[in-house]
Amino acid sequence: MTQQVLPHTQHAVLISEFGEPEVMKYQEGVAVPELGEDQVLVKVAYAGINPVDYKTRQGKGWGAANIQKEKFDNDKPAILGFDVAGEIVASRSDKFAVGDKVAALSFASGCYAEYVVVDANLLAIVPDNVTLKQAGALPCAGQTALQFLEFSDIKAGEHVVMNAPAGGVGHLLIQMLMDKVAQDDIKLTVICSPEKYAKLDTLIDKDKLADWIDYTKDEAFPNLQADVLLDLVGDNAGVRALSVLKSGGRVKVLPSIWVDKLKEAGSDKNLSVDGYGVKPNGEDMARVLQQVADGKLTLKVLRSYPLSETVAAHHELQKGDAFGKIILEVAM
Numbered sequence: 001m002t003q004q005v006l007p008h009t010q011h012a013v014l015i016s017e018f019g020e021p022e023v024m025k026y027q028e029g030v031a032v033p034e035l036g037e038d039q040v041l042v043k044v045a046y047a048g049i050n051p052v053d054y055k056t057r058q059g060k061g062w063g064a065a066n067i068q069k070e071k072f073d074n075d076k077p078a079i080l081g082f083d084v085a086g087e088i089v090a091s092r093s094d095k096f097a098v099g100d101k102v103a104a105l106s107f108a109s110g111c112y113a114e115y116v117v118v119d120a121n122l123l124a125i126v127p128d129n130v131t132l133k134q135a136g137a138l139p140c141a142g143q144t145a146l147q148f149l150e151f152s153d154i155k156a157g158e159h160v161v162m163n164a165p166a167g168g169v170g171h172l173l174i175q176m177l178m179d180k181v182a183q184d185d186i187k188l189t190v191i192c193s194p195e196k197y198a199k200l201d202t203l204i205d206k207d208k209l210a211d212w213i214d215y216t217k218d219e220a221f222p223n224l225q226a227d228v229l230l231d232l233v234g235d236n237a238g239v240r241a242l243s244v245l246k247s248g249g250r251v252k253v254l255p256s257i258w259v260d261k262l263k264e265a266g267s268d269k270n271l272s273v274d275g276y277g278v279k280p281n282g283e284d285m286a287r288v289l290q291q292v293a294d295g296k297l298t299l300k301v302l303r304s305y306p307l308s309e310t311v312a313a314h315h316e317l318q319k320g321d322a323f324g325k326i327i328l329e330v331a332m
């Protein structure tokens with residue numbers, strides 16, 4: 001094992017109970033985590049934040065269940081945060097060395113801290129022309145966009161409708177879909193607010209879109225006889241969007257807790273509805289970093305907050321109207 005001289009304690013954001021953003025406390029004197037086999041210790045430069053973070057903080061989903069079982073039930077606090085980019089300062093992996101600049105999506109969490117332990121198989125090296133700020137914004141949104149596109153199995157010539165094309169996942173997914181518009185002759189329609197539609201110019205050539213639906217207008221969506229709906233919002237917004245589909249169309253849902261609600265709402269049209277859960281891995285991390293490095297993918301960082309202002313960052317993300325990503329800056 002290679003190791004630098006490291007501090008024993010660090011600054012980190014701890015939670016000891018679920019609830020509002022204010023349950024997160026920025027503290028000093030928190031133990032630096034210990035390395036296991038095939039793991040590395042990363043000095044965190046940037047930690048992306050994602051809706052799953054605030055859902056976990058609220059006590060919802062698998063993230064909260066894990067924290068309850070592994071931490072709270074043992075009277076221990078937890079550290080949130082699944083996205084990390086930074087530099088390796090200790091390694092028990094034969095694939096990654098001290099000094100490597102890396103990024104990962106790690107569902108073991110702990111990234112809202114100066115140091116985090118990450119399984120080596122989740123890591124990818126950050127290419128020279130990608131900044132750690134970009135890399136820290138990318139793990140969850142980038143791997144999700146890549147995998148969700150493959151999961152959606154869109155065929156040449158199909159008409160696809162997506163909502164939230166400017167959010168953390170959506171602003172990457174729409175760029176990947178535009179490649180399919182060019183290569184596979186798919187038609188793409190987006191559902192978003194006028195404010196976000198205006199901003200899409202910075203990501204894609206909007207003239208190549210088939211259509212745009214303004215969901216802020218109080219009127220029914222058109223029946224486009226579309227083949228596929230990519231639903232990144234769920235709940236009533238997802239139900240409302242079902243009217244764009246042809247009978248027997250497919251719905252691919254990212255916030256998968258809404259699958260049953262959409263199944264029920266789409267039953268009279270015989271829609272097939274499936275949810276997707278991202279599978280973190282180093283290969284997809286590398287693929288999506290390379291797309292940014294090659295200039296194929298534009299990554300928008302809406303705002304960066306210092307780690308000590310994680311509460312404000314959660315308030316901002318929870319508004320649900322982000323254009324691109326919100327991240328925490330831990331150390332440069």
Ligand SMILES: NC(=O)c1ccc[n+]([C@@H]2O[C@H](COP(=O)([O-])OP(=O)(O)OC[C@H]3O[C@@H](n4cnc5c(N)ncnc54)[C@H](OP(=O)(O)O)[C@@H]3O)[C@@H](O)[C@H]2O)c1
Binds near residue numbers: 170195
């Ligand atoms: N299953 C998984 O593995 C997985 C992985 C990643 C994310 N997710 C989930 O996927 C969802 C999207 O994630 P994200 O990171 O992209 O979230 P995000 O960045 O918070 O998404 C914000 C975007 O949603 C749009 N939006 C909000 N309400 C809308 C509506 N009714 N119709 C159309 N657009 C609407 C907003 O645009 P406007 O200003 O136009 O409203 C905004 O640009 C979240 O629920 C997240 O938890 C799941």
